[in-house]
Amino acid sequence: MRRIVRTLCSVIFILHGLSVGQVKTGADLLFEKYAHLVEGKRIGLVTNHSALLSNGKHLVDAISESRRARLVALFGPEHGVRGDAPAGKKIIDARDEKTGVPVYSLYGQINKPTPEMLKDVDVLLFDILDVGVRFYTFESTMSLAMEAAAEMGIPYIVLDRPNPIRGTWVEGFIRLDSLRSFVGLYPIPVAHGLTMGELATMINNEGWLKNGVRADLKVVKMEGWKRTMWFDETGVRWVKPSPNIAGLATAVVYPGTCFFEGTNVSEGRGTDRPFETIGAPFVAGEQLARELQSYGLPGVVFEPIKFTPRDIPGAASNPKHKSIECGGVFVKVVDRNVYEPVRTGIAMLSALKKLYPNDFQWRNSIDRLSGTPMVRLRIDAGEKPENIVAAWKVELAGFGKLREKYLLY
Structure with a gap:
């Protein structure tokens, strides 16, 4: 009887493993395979609370504790770097309480990093979980930060994460040029079926950044992700990307x-x-x-x-x-x-x-x-x-x- 139970448990475990993969995010792979991209560099990081490694450590803390690079600036989107501000609330500049690194708000009077904010940055990283929707403001933050990096000649690295609602679903009207806004900077549909890395590549290569400037863009791709995966099939820990997207x-x-x-x-x-x-x-x-x-x-x-x-x-x-x-x-x-x-x-x-x-x-x-x-x-x-x-x-x-x-x- 015990042997039968053990066999059944093994079968269940195997089936579960087949249905739920373990995707490695760009943030994890930065440390595993691509540390040379930031080795000895002064790092600026556009991020929020969703940038967790597979071990549960936040990317801010991992870079701060690393001796391979130096974190010199943080840039927070809507809801802030730690993700606890309500929707629409303007965020002010501050210092990260845990690391002491200056935090610059990109959701308030300023939506794009200024040359002054970037003056000590050698490489600008981006790592935020998106939801695959045009009007989610993190996509605008990603592109405006890339634009600022391009204008300053600073390499821009997107650490890719899964599109939670799959990389296959495309739906809705394409945004008209006359309706360009922070909830729709680019002519894409409501649901675009892209990861942040793919979207960044499209924006950059299509010349959609201001004055057609091109960024020195690198996407650290995920490993193990398939376009048909829902987020709960990736094995990646869910962190609500904003206060009202709880699950x-x-x-x-x-x-x-x-x-x-x-x-x-x-x-x-x-x-x-x-x-x-x-x-x-x-x-x-x-x-x-x-x-x-x-x-x-x-x-x-x-x-x-x-x-x-x-x-x-x-x-x-x-x-x-x-x-x-x-x-x-x-x-x-x-x-x-x-x-x-x-x-x-x-x-x-x-x-x-x-x-x-x-x-x-x-x-x-x-x-x-x-x-x-x-x-x-x-x-x-x-x-x-x-x-x-x-x-x-x-x-x-x-x-x-x-x-x-x-x-x-």
Whole structure:
């Protein structure tokens, strides 16, 4: 009997090993194989709390403790180097409490490292976990830091990490040039299916940096990562990349439900499940759920809920409809492999406009988030969601050819 149990345990272990790999990130490989890139150099590092090595040590601490290079400057994106500032809160310059290294904010009055900040830097590194979505501000921080390095003649190294929602999923409109902003610096779709290293290579090689400047860019590629992998199949430790992307389930829906930041409907900030919880005081959850279920969207069901947004220290400060009970739906993904997040987000916007035309309102940011006024205008005109989706699929054929040139895996 014991032998049978041991055999079964072995089989389970083997099967688990086949389904969950151990991907080595660029940060781990920097120390294992590519230390020569930083040997004896003064290092600037653009990073946040997500830059963990496989042993659990933060990259900031690992470089600081290393005798092979000297950490001289840290650059923090939205939410800061330690990742504890709420969304949208401006970050000020300071010193890292643990290492004493100066920290320069790239989310506040300044979004791009200045020559003064970089004057003592020999090599500028970037290591931040992204979520594979155009309007996630870490992508803009990555590219602007690369632009600054290029202008100063400083080598720029991206330590690559997995795209949590796979390196295959591409969806949504390509951003129009007239809507260029910090939540959309480049003409790419909402979900681009690229890693940060691939995106950096595309931006650099396509001449999208200011004045067409080119960076001396090096990507330290991952080992063991496959494009079809969800983050929980990589074996890499999950660290929430920002306060309201607490888990992979949130990252899965985020490409579509972030659109609600551009409306008067709550995107769930101030709840325990932001971006999965959608609603407003004027919404009847049962009615909205029935409407959405009738659309036959793949891989998702909509559960009627009630919720009351509240302040959550470090995650939500004065969220939409604070302290007011809202009706709405919980976006429950039941098959992530067929779920289409942006299509689902468009359908939800359409349903709310249809059911509550006198209450539902757009905010100015909706066009920047969607990358086009077409979403807003077509929904206002009563067009069916599937017609809006069909419009971006034409655009994506051209982007697919461009994207193919920059795939590293």
